[in-house]
Amino acid sequence: MKEYQSDQLRNVALVGHQGAGKTTLVEALLFNTGAINRMGRVEEKSTVSDWDDDEKERNLSLSTSLIPLEFEGVKINVLDTPGMTDFQGETKNAIRVADSVIVVVDAIAGVEVGTELAWQYAEVYQQPIIVTINKLDRENADFERTLESLRASFPGYKFIPVMLPIGSEANFNGVINLLTMKAYMGPGKDRSDLPEELKDEAEAARTVLIEAAAEADDALIEKYFSEGTLSNEEIRDGMRKAARDAYLKTVPVFVTSGAKNVGTIPLMEALMVYVSPPSQRRVQFQKPDGERDYLLAPQSDEGPLAVYVFKTTNDRFVGTLNYFRIFSGSVRSDGRYFNSVRGVEERFNSLLVMRGKEQLPVTELHAGDIGVVAKLTETKTGDTFCARTSPVQIVRPEFPDPLYAVAVLPKTQADSAKMGTILTSLSQADPTLRWRQDPDVKQTIVEGMGEAHVNLAISRAAKLGVGMEMVMPKVPYKETITRQGSDFYRHKKQSGGAGQFAEVHLRLEPNPGGGFVYETQIVGGVISQAFLPSIEKGINSVLGEGVIAGYPIIDVRAVAFDGKEHPVDSKDIAFQIAGREAFKKVFEESGPVLLEPIMNVSIVVPENMMGDVMGDLNTRRGRVQGMDTEGHRGTINAQVPYAEMMRYGNVLRSITGARGVYTMKLSHYEQVPAHLTQQVIAAHKAEMQHT
Ligand SMILES: Nc1nc2c(ncn2[C@@H]2O[C@H](COP(=O)(O)OP(=O)(O)O)[C@@H](O)[C@H]2O)c(=O)[nH]1
Numbered sequence: 001m002k003e004y005q006s007d008q009l010r011n012v013a014l015v016g017h018q019g020a021g022k023t024t025l026v027e028a029l030l031f032n033t034g035a036i037n038r039m040g041r042v043e044e045k046s047t048v049s050d051w052d053d054d055e056k057e058r059n060l061s062l063s064t065s066l067i068p069l070e071f072e073g074v075k076i077n078v079l080d081t082p083g084m085t086d087f088q089g090e091t092k093n094a095i096r097v098a099d100s101v102i103v104v105v106d107a108i109a110g111v112e113v114g115t116e117l118a119w120q121y122a123e124v125y126q127q128p129i130i131v132t133i134n135k136l137d138r139e140n141a142d143f144e145r146t147l148e149s150l151r152a153s154f155p156g157y158k159f160i161p162v163m164l165p166i167g168s169e170a171n172f173n174g175v176i177n178l179l180t181m182k183a184y185m186g187p188g189k190d191r192s193d194l195p196e197e198l199k200d201e202a203e204a205a206r207t208v209l210i211e212a213a214a215e216a217d218d219a220l221i222e223k224y225f226s227e228g229t230l231s232n233e234e235i236r237d238g239m240r241k242a243a244r245d246a247y248l249k250t251v252p253v254f255v256t257s258g259a260k261n262v263g264t265i266p267l268m269e270a271l272m273v274y275v276s277p278p279s280q281r282r283v284q285f286q287k288p289d290g291e292r293d294y295l296l297a298p299q300s301d302e303g304p305l306a307v308y309v310f311k312t313t314n315d316r317f318v319g320t321l322n323y324f325r326i327f328s329g330s331v332r333s334d335g336r337y338f339n340s341v342r343g344v345e346e347r348f349n350s351l352l353v354m355r356g357k358e359q360l361p362v363t364e365l366h367a368g369d370i371g372v373v374a375k376l377t378e379t380k381t382g383d384t385f386c387a388r389t390s391p392v393q394i395v396r397p398e399f400p401d402p403l404y405a406v407a408v409l410p411k412t413q414a415d416s417a418k419m420g421t422i423l424t425s426l427s428q429a430d431p432t433l434r435w436r437q438d439p440d441v442k443q444t445i446v447e448g449m450g451e452a453h454v455n456l457a458i459s460r461a462a463k464l465g466v467g468m469e470m471v472m473p474k475v476p477y478k479e480t481i482t483r484q485g486s487d488f489y490r491h492k493k494q495s496g497g498a499g500q501f502a503e504v505h506l507r508l509e510p511n512p513g514g515g516f517v518y519e520t521q522i523v524g525g526v527i528s529q530a531f532l533p534s535i536e537k538g539i540n541s542v543l544g545e546g547v548i549a550g551y552p553i554i555d556v557r558a559v560a561f562d563g564k565e566h567p568v569d570s571k572d573i574a575f576q577i578a579g580r581e582a583f584k585k586v587f588e589e590s591g592p593v594l595l596e597p598i599m600n601v602s603i604v605v606p607e608n609m610m611g612d613v614m615g616d617l618n619t620r621r622g623r624v625q626g627m628d629t630e631g632h633r634g635t636i637n638a639q640v641p642y643a644e645m646m647r648y649g650n651v652l653r654s655i656t657g658a659r660g661v662y663t664m665k666l667s668h669y670e671q672v673p674a675h676l677t678q679q680v681i682a683a684h685k686a687e688m689q690h691t
């Protein structure tokens with residue numbers, strides 16, 4: 001691939017709800033730029049962007065693909081992102097490294113949850129936004145209605161059509177460029193005069209465009225007021241300014257059909273105008289002391305090296321590929337670069353540009369460019385390369401807490417030896433995927449943003465040679481007591497051989513929020529000092545195991561206040577046993593209960609579905625804390641037991657037709673209702689009988 005200097009680069013993230021047509025649009029753009037001579041189709045598993053077998057299997061993008069387009073001397077790095085909210089980590093990372101965001105909106109469905117989530121992320125990074133209303137060739141596709149749904153969903157923005165559709169549904173076969181007032185019919189580059197019947201509509205839309213361009217610049221607004229119009233050049237400059245400045249909230253709107261390849265060439269021509277070259281963007285970084293600062297524009301080859309790794313893939317054959325964006329400086333193949341997060345230097349043996357899965361070797365990449373390096377050993381997603389002498393770290397995105405968890409079991413002995421390593425490498429590559437050994441529920445937990453996300457990780461692990469079975473994770477209950485109790489336990493084993501004797505009197509008291517506390521109030525030395533820690537040791541051995549249902553015990557004060565010992569048979573182990581058994585006995589008599597995690601849940605759905613969602617929350621022991629509406633969307637904040645939220649994603653999808661999203665965070669622990677506690681205890685007993 002040709003070498004491109006910083007000002008010959010553009011970086012755009014293609015985002016939007018799954019199925020809006022992003023991958024198909026990329027196919028059309030690749031075809032238009034001659035990178036492919038035939039457009040593939042998602043259904044035929046023949047697109048450049050959905051190259052991964054898992055994507056082909058599901059006819060769905062599951063991860064971000066890098067697609068460089070070479071057009072009129074410029075390289076446009078398109079990041080084709082997955083639209084499914086399960087894979088929002090990929091989308092957020094792509095938006096992090098782009099310089100503009102193109103939001104693809106389905107002309108039938110309008111704004112959907114994937115659209116809104118991507119929009120939020122674009123706002124987080126103050127990314128200028130461009131919209132294309134796509135799939136206009138489909139039956140029931142409607143340009144005006146979709147524009148309305150955009151205005152209703154994002155009230156703070158000005159949506160300015162820069163193109164108008166010619167024809168609709170099956171007859172959608174061209175677009176009007178409101179700047180040149182020329183028509184682009186079909187997939188070609190040819191321009192023709194406007195169809196007579198559309199001239200008035202085009203003139204009216206052009207006036208709106210001129211006003212938006214004028215409002216972006218004081219000199220232009222003055223000219224506009226004094227002369228009542230602007231030249232094409234001035235309109236272009238005004239719109240360029242408006243589109244490149246996220247604060248102006250002016251969104252140029254395009255019209256396309258990726259499948260019919262209509263409207264795609266005007267879109268690409270416009271990218272050159274509306275998307276800033278990377279040298280005009282700035283990015284936040286932090287110094288080793290944690291102080292945050294901005295890399296002042298322009299980013300150039302001469303600037304201090306700052307390279308951010310936003311994606312990592314592990315493939316059995318290709319090995320590790322780290323995708324990176326150069327925010328400042330340049331990189332060369334065979335160069336050695338300092339990873340400021342890992343504190344190590346790595347050699348960039350093979351420097352690449354990827355087009356889907358195709359690897360295109362390059363010798364140098366300049367400031368602003370996006371590239372890939374193969375076979376690094378230490379580097380992970382989120383890392384930064386910089387000069388050792390001026391260490392910086394590009395600030396990583398924050399990702400939402402996981403929403404879906406499974407417990408995994410190794411399929412074979414060999415798998416159990418490799419499970420930890422593979423889960424670590426998968427979660428280091430994907431910041432929204434987590435795993436841990438959970439000592440409380442004694443399970444290996446894998447968590448992600450949804451069922452599809454976690455299932456994909458497990459199927460990828462299998463492809464990398466580690467088989468795992470998925471089971472329902474346990475709810476991480478806790479055990480505690482509700483009232484004071486006291487009793488004693490005598491441990492006596494004096495039948496032949498070394499005898500054992502110990503008697504412990506224990507009082508247990510609830511200790512809300514205070515954790516476990518052990519105290520002794522022995523009078524008269526009835527138990528020697530030496531054995532007091534033995535009692536505690538015995539009690540500690542129960543704390544992790546639980547008494548009533550096998551869950552960790554919290555918030556209990558245990559007071560050893562009396563006891564008996566035998567001059568010969570009393571020993572450490574005897575008092576351990578007596579301590580343990582006394583604790584279990586008194587625990588059972590002190591109103592033992594289970595505590596369950598309660599989550600703060602925030603659910604965003606179309607306003608007209610709030611009733612259904614709240615109705616369902618009532619069946620989940622949910623307590624609504626508050627509601628809010630903005631535009632057509634409503635937010636419900638509620639507290640819901642974790643046990644009721646473990647498979648909520650699918651429920652919300654079916655209630656709202658995949659038009660709802662939610663987040664959840666642990667709030668606190670609360671007592672489990674008695675009838676449910678009995679069920680958990682019974683399940684534990686049944687499990688004990690089988691082990
Ligand atoms: N009629 C029509 N179908 C399209 C268009 N773009 C995509 N599709 C179809 O819509 C589905 C989803 O497309 P895809 O490109 O995977 O969407 P993505 O999830 O946003 O990447 C596929 O079945 C495509 O064939 C379009 O412009 N017109």
Ligand SMILES: [Mg+2]
Nearest residue numbers: 022023060061
């Ligand atoms: Mg896709």
